Amino acid sequence: MRLSGPCSRASSLSLRATAVRRSSPTHLVVPRRNLAVEVSTLDGELRPRIVTDSVPGPKGREASAAIGRFQDPRAHVLVCDYTKSKGNYLVDVDGNTYLDLYAQIASIPIGYNHPRLLELAKSDLYGTLAMNRPSLGVFPPAEWKELVEDAFLSVAPTGMDQVFTAMCGSCANETAFKAAFMSYPARQAGAKASELSFSPEELSSCMRNQSPGSPDMSILSFTSAFHGRLFGSLSATRSKPIHKVGIPAFDWPAVEWPEVKYPFDQYQKENQAAEAKTLEEVERVIKANKHTKPVAAVIIEPIASEGGDHHASANFFRGLRDLTLKEGVAFIVDEVQTGVGPTGTFWASDKWELDTPPDFLTFSKKMQAAGFFHNTDTRPPQAYRNFNTWMGDPIRALQAAEQIRVINDPDNSLVHKASTVGDRLYTELDFMSGGGGKGKGKILNLRGKGQGTFIAWDMPSPEKRDAFLIKMRQNGVNMAGCGDAAVRLRPMLVFEHKHAEIMLETAQQVLAEI
Amino acid sequence: MRLSGPCSRASSLSLRATAVRRSSPTHLVVPRRNLAVEVSTLDGELRPRIVTDSVPGPKGREASAAIGRFQDPRAHVLVCDYTKSKGNYLVDVDGNTYLDLYAQIASIPIGYNHPRLLELAKSDLYGTLAMNRPSLGVFPPAEWKELVEDAFLSVAPTGMDQVFTAMCGSCANETAFKAAFMSYPARQAGAKASELSFSPEELSSCMRNQSPGSPDMSILSFTSAFHGRLFGSLSATRSKPIHKVGIPAFDWPAVEWPEVKYPFDQYQKENQAAEAKTLEEVERVIKANKHTKPVAAVIIEPIASEGGDHHASANFFRGLRDLTLKEGVAFIVDEVQTGVGPTGTFWASDKWELDTPPDFLTFSKKMQAAGFFHNTDTRPPQAYRNFNTWMGDPIRALQAAEQIRVINDPDNSLVHKASTVGDRLYTELDFMSGGGGKGKGKILNLRGKGQGTFIAWDMPSPEKRDAFLIKMRQNGVNMAGCGDAAVRLRPMLVFEHKHAEIMLETAQQVLAEI
Incomplete structure (x- = not known):
């Protein structure tokens, strides 16, 4: 099934990136139009894919322990390969691929390795x-x-x-x-x-x-x-x-x-x-x-x-x-x-x-x-x-x-996208919490209606919440909690309906298990 | 005389930069030897050179006022052209060139536009x-x-x-x-x-x-x-x-x-x-x-x-x-x-x-x-x-x-250089303060002996100190104060005897005027 499917055609992004028109690297003012890299193909054909028996895998545990010799490693979740991460997908050093709804504590706006940003980094200015x-x-x-x-x-x-x-x-x-x-x-x-x-x-x-x-x-x-x-x-x-x-x-x-x-x-x-x-x-x-x-x-x-x-x-x-x-x-x-x-x-x-x-x-x-x-x-x-x-x-x-x-490019309209993707996601979660899925009694106090993808809910206990997050990650979806027993969604602005569907399907499966 | 001389062969650095051996951009570990860009040629033939009647010049004043519409500009000293700045020399938007002994409040270590750093910025990692x-x-x-x-x-x-x-x-x-x-x-x-x-x-x-x-x-x-x-x-x-x-x-x-x-x-x-x-x-x-x-x-x-x-x-x-x-x-x-x-x-x-x-x-x-x-x-x-x-x-x-x-490259040994350049600079300033120059009664409480280029002295009053710093800048040497009436030297680690001589000669001239 999907969660263990092959990670095919991951290179499509880099091909696209090369094709993006280059702005003059020595000038600040770049054209305001036609900047769009089609968002729906940003992460190419990446999908959640866990290839190790445990998460983090052996390489991740080893890398974390190595860092732990000179810095506190107790908050580490994953040691990551940012070169391979793309769009909504975070890749770890073991080669596991996660749909990322945490996005570096809500701080990545337009996806990993966005070609426009990589191009900017190479500019002389x-x-x-x-x-x-x-x-x-x-x-x-x-x-x-x-x-x-x-x-x-x-x-x-x-x-x-x-x-x-x-x-x-x-x-x-x-x-x-x-x-x-x-x-x-x-x-x-x-x-x-x-x-x-x-x-x-x-x-x-x-x-x-x-x-x-x-x-x-x-x-x-x-x-x-x-x-x-x-x-x-x-x-x-x-x-x-x-x-x-x-x-x-x-x-x-x-x-x-x-x-x-x-x-x-x-x-x-x-x-x-x-x-x-x-x-x-x-x-x-x-x-x-x-x-x-x-x-x-x-x-x-x-x-x-x-x-x-x-x-x-x-x-x-x-x-x-x-x-x-x-x-x-x-x-x-x-x-x-x-x-x-x-x-x-x-x-x-x-x-x-x-x-x-x-x-x-x-x-x-x-x-x-x-x-x-x-x-x-x-x-x-x-x-x-x-x-x-x-x-x-x-x-x-x-x-x-x-x-x-x-x-803000009209071809992307990413703020509007967060609104429409969030509305549909909220509706689905509301349905699940009301018994239309496996969420009944587990998705509590759903909140964030009309607030884009900035959605959260409570779970019955901190332990259940933590178990949910760990199992989601083991199934290739990286998410986080907040407060005592809440799950918070903090995807990037390039998060689309198709990504929401993956998250929801995985959550259905995990909720049934906990 | 030197302070208004032409700024010839400023492009020698960029030629050198191109010639520097490139390390593999996708690998962290670069060879630890043969990294030196000969420090004495870092800023090529740049020299202090003031081309406007006042400092800052008209473009600088205009640029500062433009920034002032949305940010407090009162602490601005110069609006700078960092593309043209090199080694120990800071260039402003009017084309004035300053020997820089302040170095962005003591925060630039190895000179402006060091070719090794510009190369690093272009690496994929x-x-x-x-x-x-x-x-x-x-x-x-x-x-x-x-x-x-x-x-x-x-x-x-x-x-x-x-x-x-x-x-x-x-x-x-x-x-x-x-x-x-x-x-x-x-x-x-x-x-x-x-x-x-x-x-x-x-x-x-x-x-x-x-x-x-x-x-x-x-x-x-x-x-x-x-x-x-x-x-x-x-x-x-x-x-x-x-x-x-x-x-x-x-x-x-x-x-x-x-x-x-x-x-x-x-x-x-x-x-x-x-x-x-x-x-x-x-x-x-x-x-x-x-x-x-x-x-x-x-x-x-x-x-x-x-x-x-x-x-x-x-x-x-x-x-x-x-x-x-x-x-x-x-x-x-x-x-x-x-x-x-x-x-x-x-x-x-x-x-x-x-x-x-x-x-x-x-x-x-x-x-x-x-x-x-x-x-x-x-x-x-x-x-x-x-x-x-x-x-x-x-x-x-x-x-x-x-x-x-x-x-730390043995061909540079920049910490040792700061020590030797500083020792000689201190000796010269000590000589000036004792009557061997124009510093008597104006260079007071000289301090920093044996502390590299981290040297300072007091001037007779805050007003005299401020006048000294302004006149130094008008003559192409950017320096700063600290405390009530002190002048502090904070050059970069690529500051050499020849730069110290320019500063000392300019200071002699300015001290005679205040």
């Missing part, structure tokens, strides 16, 4: 910017303006026209926190930031990490949130004890994520009440702390991903935006995991149709470049305050720009 | 790892073991055999802090970390950012230290108010950097006393906080760079290592700026000849890859505790490996 990494804040390259326009401004959320670039998702959130703290005094005073200056006491006390120079302010986040793992971002993260235990944290407040029920639209009244309760609590915490430990910003994910794929309505997020405006508190939307199309809109927060954009929208993962969008009112009043050596990485901006061209 | 960025902690590539060996273990400090990879200098220090906090309980108990487990109270309280799960522990740093700008690293940074003001910080202790005098070896007795006083204070602070807010680690730079290039003796650092061992506190050496050769040894701390290696040695900048060295005793007792999506970047490891091959 890519090589120059890779091997002469500039300090972008001090000595930016001539190409930076056009690069930022192509990579970031071309997909800026409505009403946002500034972008701060950084190195990773945690860095993106922490530099947004810094910008929120820096702009808080002006926001509260209704003044321009540049009109405020520092007292001698502020300038001297900050050198001792003491108030007022190091102000006792906070970031408000939500239970189950994941915003990163460095000291500021980890203080806002509330996903799992293993992420936090033993590490000092700022005494910042958290409010319960709305206790909604699924299917979301079948519990409208209850969910509205739960969301209203959360908004009230946010307002209460902001007001209670205003004169002791002011909340400078509220940060939230559109879908609390790592913490278990918890949802809330667009109405809730609009309420949160209104509340933060009323209280003079910055609103930070963390789109590190939801951004770049998987929910069926480029940014998940596009669906909220906010009247006033967020103060900050952070990104990383699928963008491959990290940072945040904002507006000039949150540009720090003084230079060098939100600053570091590299201020991002121009080659990751080059990559983001090329990815965006591929995603 | 580089392209594959660039465009399929793996989650290294979960799905490492087949090549990772060899890459880590080549890029990191080949230059591991004596007695250290583990490496944790990260994205930037701040991330490197913060993940080292996390590892220090995680290993502190075992270190204090004299137990193996794996023998300790968490109480239910710890697991629940950490989710509220409260003790005991989020323990009230600290990192001890020194005044004038710079360890980064994210929330944990910024709490240990004590360089300048503009870096810290307005941002919440952990209430962590700082101890005065030893108040040494320069020339360092002329004040042996006074400097020993100053260092002894600092060591006593470190011991006092560790003991005083032990039962309230324990110091989990002491972090220090071998030379406090951003804060003003403050030095201390090898004896002081050996004393600090002994003290941290005695108190069961981790010792973190921050080599983000000093590492990779500029001080005349690969790691500046190599000169200390410690009996017991540091617990953590952090790196970034010139390595181009970031992270820290450590040993298995500081591997977190549980998986997923010091973890993130990318866990570093394999293409920066590829780059580090190639750089190290070039640096």
